[in-house]
Amino acid sequence: MKNIKKSYYGTAVLHDINMELSEGEIIGLVGENGAGKSTLMNILFGDEVIASTGGYEGDIFINGEKAQINSSFDALNYGIGMVHQEFSLIPGFTATENILFNREPTKKSLVSSAFGDRLDTLDRKKMKEIADDAIDKVGIKIDDDMLVQSMPVGHKQFTEIAREISKEKLKVLILDEPTAVLTEKEAETMLKSIKNLASRGIAIIFISHRLNEIMDICNKVTVIRDGVVVKTSDIDKITVDEITKYMIGREVDTKHREPRNVEGKDVIMSIKNLYVDMPGENVRDFSIDVYDGEILGIGGLAGQGKLGIPNGIMGLYDAEGDVSYKNEKINISEPMSSLKKDIAFVSEDRRGVGLLLDESLEWNISFLTMQVKDKFLKKILGKLMSFRSNEEIKEVTDHYIEALNIKCTSSKQKARELSGGNQQKVCLAKAFAMQPKFLFVSEPTRGIDVGAKALVLDALKGYNEKYGTTIVMVSSEIEELRQICDRIAIVSDGKVAGIYKATEPVEKFGALMIGAKAA
Amino acid sequence: MKFDVRKFLADRSVPIMFIIICAVCIPLSGFSTSYLFNEIVTRIVRNTFLILSLLIPIMAGMGLNFGMTLGAMAGEIALIFTSDWQIWGIPGVVLAMILSIPISILLGALCGTLLNKSRGREMITSYIISFFINGIYQLVVLYMMGPIIPILHESIKLPRGYGIRNTVSLLNLRQSIDNLVSINVAGVKIPVISFVIIILLCLFIVWFTKTKLGQDMRAVGQNMEVARAAGINVDRTRILSIIMSTVLAGFGMILYLQNMGNIATYSSHSQIGMFCIAALLVGGASVDKASIGNVFLGVILFHLMFIVAPRAGTVITGDSMIGEYFRVFISYGVITLALVMYETKKHKKKKMTKEGTENEK
Numbered sequence: 001m002k003n004i005k006k007s008y009y010g011t012a013v014l015h016d017i018n019m020e021l022s023e024g025e026i027i028g029l030v031g032e033n034g035a036g037k038s039t040l041m042n043i044l045f046g047d048e049v050i051a052s053t054g055g056y057e058g059d060i061f062i063n064g065e066k067a068q069i070n071s072s073f074d075a076l077n078y079g080i081g082m083v084h085q086e087f088s089l090i091p092g093f094t095a096t097e098n099i100l101f102n103r104e105p106t107k108k109s110l111v112s113s114a115f116g117d118r119l120d121t122l123d124r125k126k127m128k129e130i131a132d133d134a135i136d137k138v139g140i141k142i143d144d145d146m147l148v149q150s151m152p153v154g155h156k157q158f159t160e161i162a163r164e165i166s167k168e169k170l171k172v173l174i175l176d177e178p179t180a181v182l183t184e185k186e187a188e189t190m191l192k193s194i195k196n197l198a199s200r201g202i203a204i205i206f207i208s209h210r211l212n213e214i215m216d217i218c219n220k221v222t223v224i225r226d227g228v229v230v231k232t233s234d235i236d237k238i239t240v241d242e243i244t245k246y247m248i249g250r251e252v253d254t255k256h257r258e259p260r261n262v263e264g265k266d267v268i269m270s271i272k273n274l275y276v277d278m279p280g281e282n283v284r285d286f287s288i289d290v291y292d293g294e295i296l297g298i299g300g301l302a303g304q305g306k307l308g309i310p311n312g313i314m315g316l317y318d319a320e321g322d323v324s325y326k327n328e329k330i331n332i333s334e335p336m337s338s339l340k341k342d343i344a345f346v347s348e349d350r351r352g353v354g355l356l357l358d359e360s361l362e363w364n365i366s367f368l369t370m371q372v373k374d375k376f377l378k379k380i381l382g383k384l385m386s387f388r389s390n391e392e393i394k395e396v397t398d399h400y401i402e403a404l405n406i407k408c409t410s411s412k413q414k415a416r417e418l419s420g421g422n423q424q425k426v427c428l429a430k431a432f433a434m435q436p437k438f439l440f441v442s443e444p445t446r447g448i449d450v451g452a453k454a455l456v457l458d459a460l461k462g463y464n465e466k467y468g469t470t471i472v473m474v475s476s477e478i479e480e481l482r483q484i485c486d487r488i489a490i491v492s493d494g495k496v497a498g499i500y501k502a503t504e505p506v507e508k509f510g511a512l513m514i515g516a517k518a519a
Numbered sequence: 520m521k522f523d524v525r526k527f528l529a530d531r532s533v534p535i536m537f538i539i540i541c542a543v544c545i546p547l548s549g550f551s552t553s554y555l556f557n558e559i560v561t562r563i564v565r566n567t568f569l570i571l572s573l574l575i576p577i578m579a580g581m582g583l584n585f586g587m588t589l590g591a592m593a594g595e596i597a598l599i600f601t602s603d604w605q606i607w608g609i610p611g612v613v614l615a616m617i618l619s620i621p622i623s624i625l626l627g628a629l630c631g632t633l634l635n636k637s638r639g640r641e642m643i644t645s646y647i648i649s650f651f652i653n654g655i656y657q658l659v660v661l662y663m664m665g666p667i668i669p670i671l672h673e674s675i676k677l678p679r680g681y682g683i684r685n686t687v688s689l690l691n692l693r694q695s696i697d698n699l700v701s702i703n704v705a706g707v708k709i710p711v712i713s714f715v716i717i718i719l720l721c722l723f724i725v726w727f728t729k730t731k732l733g734q735d736m737r738a739v740g741q742n743m744e745v746a747r748a749a750g751i752n753v754d755r756t757r758i759l760s761i762i763m764s765t766v767l768a769g770f771g772m773i774l775y776l777q778n779m780g781n782i783a784t785y786s787s788h789s790q791i792g793m794f795c796i797a798a799l800l801v802g803g804a805s806v807d808k809a810s811i812g813n814v815f816l817g818v819i820l821f822h823l824m825f826i827v828a829p830r831a832g833t834v835i836t837g838d839s840m841i842g843e844y845f846r847v848f849i850s851y852g853v854i855t856l857a858l859v860m861y862e863t864k865k866h867k868k869k870k871m872t873k874e875g876t877e878n879e880k
Contacts, residue, residue: 090738090745091742093737102735102751118732119731122730
């Protein structure tokens with residue numbers, strides 16, 4: 001690939017990307033969210049998005065010949081296969097049917113010679129042979145007759161890879177975070193089978209956020225930052241730390257802040273005997289006091305109920321229990337009741353609950369405040385009618401775009417077009433715009449990269465210090481809780497297993513998570 | 520996997536309910552077994568073809584095709600022509616079928632194209648389209664037949680000189696297929712050829728699911744995005760499924776009318792879609808899943824209820840109208856229930872998958 005350039009809506013996302021790939025090589029592609037990895041791969045795979053936004057510049061050479069990739073069919077013809085992050089499988093089809101989807105071997109019949117090829121009957125026997133062969137090459141046992149919808153996630157991923165392998169022409173395979181949804185054990189198998197494929201002469205582009213995986217299996221690593229290749233190196237000449245540095249282009253501040261002593265302060269929120277019925281995250285008999293102005297971390301393993309706590313209190317799931325805020329009882333079945341009291345919530349489900357994906361950033365940041373606090377509204381005719389005040393909205397939005405360093409073309413851009421990390425920042429901005437006195441933040445760094453993570457944590461910390469807002473942060477990453485929290489409560493089996501100061505060693509928290517009692 | 524009795528029963532709640540209704544009504548009605556069997560056989564012959572035409576759009580993920588009414592109209596128009604030309608008997612039926620094909624294809628393509636523009640709301644759209652086309656049908660039949668489209672025979676024209684009468688008699692065509700070869704088994708008349716036609720259609724549907732096009736339709740039905748990414752022409756595939764359904768519905772209507780022996784020009788088609796869909800649902804089908812078994816079970820249960828319920832109603836209340844009332848109310852009720860159940864199931868499933876991914880993290 002030479003001098004690849006691409007811009008979306010007038011913003012350049014890729015400038016002059018050069019990459020080389022030889023047969024049987026595994027190249028790791030890393031970069032922060034929004035650095036341009038996905039765009040680059042979409043170009044290679046001829047994704048619709050590229051063509052519909054004006055194509056790309058630069059040349060791609062395959063085996064020395066210039067290739068023009070305009071659609072995914074072109075890509076397939078050139079032998080480029082891609083396994084997407086989202087599964088592109090038909091749930092009600094078996095593994096075999098999915099592997100050979102739309103490339104099924106068929107048998108001619110009398111009817112089809114009269115009415116065209118689409119009335120050929122499928123050659124089930126041959127389909128099974130090809131599918132089994134591809135599954136063998138992947139190197140894991142998948143039941144070829146199993147419906148995809150009843151498969152574990154890992155097998156779905158393997159089925160997709162098998163589908164790509166079964167294409168005879170396959171020369172280059174793009175794997176976009178293939179291990180992200182896998183368990184450790186499955187990921188190991190996956191890496192093994194990737195190596196195995198490379199040894200058959202297939203060149204592989206491996207995108208991952210897990211740097212140790214890259215170190216493990218790749219021959220080379222290419223780091224992209226802001227649409228530019230900042231470093232390409234053989235894997236044995238680079239360390240994880242160096243890669244991280246190239247990725248974010250600055251030192252990450254992992255300093256823990258000094259936890260403040262909060263025990264003596266007023267109790268701002270008191271939660272007693274909380275039960276929340278959130279599927280997979282049930283809370284049973286959870287009680288805690290939150291002190292004014294602190295940052296309280298809530299940690300714990302997945303499925304133990306930590307996510308249920310903010311969701312239950314904010315009225316998003318059925319909940320029971322006594323929650324009082326500044327000595328007043330909150331009606332926890334009604335979101336408005338908490339919102340009216342200046343309690344805000346940044347949901348872990350940012351695409352579902354957090355954002356209006358098809359609306360502008362202005363709308364996203366202002367609509368909650370507008371609903372709850374009647375701000376950004378112009379009253380006319382003696383308050384009979386109110387209109388949005390677009391100037392105020394723009395002002396606020398621009399303020400947060402700058403303050404949180406949200407990468408976007410303008411405040412009018414749609415939330416859907418932003419990368420994950422930037423979407424998260426918009427969610428934060430939405431909550432900040434309400435000027436809450438109390439803020440629930442749930443998994444604020446899930447699925448975003450190191451650089452954005454640091455920014456999000458800094459923003460939370462800064463907001464707390466500047467306005468004295470009490471923050472309750474729920475996260476599965478104990479390290480990030482330790483970075484900004486004063487106290488950390490660990491939730492196990494739906495209740496508090498123990499509360500420690502954030503400076504306590506990690507092992508003590510770890511012990512609580514796996515069920516040990518607090519000393 | 521453990522066999523879950525409750526789930527098994529819950530999934531089949533509608534057919535079970537109907538079996539119970541029938542079981543209560545049959546002794547109350549006091550009909551003889553041979554009468555019941557004769558009636559049921561007649562209804563199977565009359566309706567099964569029509570109901571089978573619904574299967575293909577369900578496979579393609581377009582839900583219950585209320586637009587099958589369009590096919591029914593095409594069949595009626597074709598029959599009006601053949602009876603005007605005085606072509607009766609088997610040749611009349613065959614000619615009507617051939618004539619209905621182009622009309623059905625045209626209407627089906629129109630319906631399919633419109634449905635492609637209203638993705639996710641296919642059922643309500645097809646329902647409304649059927650009303651819209653009904654208007655055009657009336658325009659054609661009531662005003663254009665005569666002055667514009669030549670109609671020779673006075674017997675089918677309205678006395679005013681144009682337009683078609685409310686009832687077109689098919690007396691010379693009546694049951695010509697049913698009576699072609701019929702055998703008598705223990706007092707029950709079995710029209711062999713009609714059954715052969717229905718079985719052939721079943722075989723066709725089974726064969727069709729095994730073709731490339733059938734496979735594509737199933738894929739499109741389950742996930743349009745993935746199918747498109749794999750290079751399947753999704754829009755075209757969906758239109759084809761509606762066209763096939765419309766053509767089959769047209770054939771079905773012709774078979775239905777040859778059994779009845781007359782066309783109620785302005786009303787035959789109007790409720791046929793509703794009753795066929797209700798019958799299919801009674802057979803245990805849902806919006807996204809239906810099999811040939813559902814069709815047969817549905818025809819038998821639904822019509823058995825219609826045969827016995829009026830009489831049972833008369834016995835209980837002394838009013839025979841209660842049966843007719845029951846019939847309409849049950850049809851709409853069943854469809855409503857099926858639609859609600861489909862949505863709740865979908866919702867539940869979504870919740871479960873969400874929970875699933877949550878656990879994996």
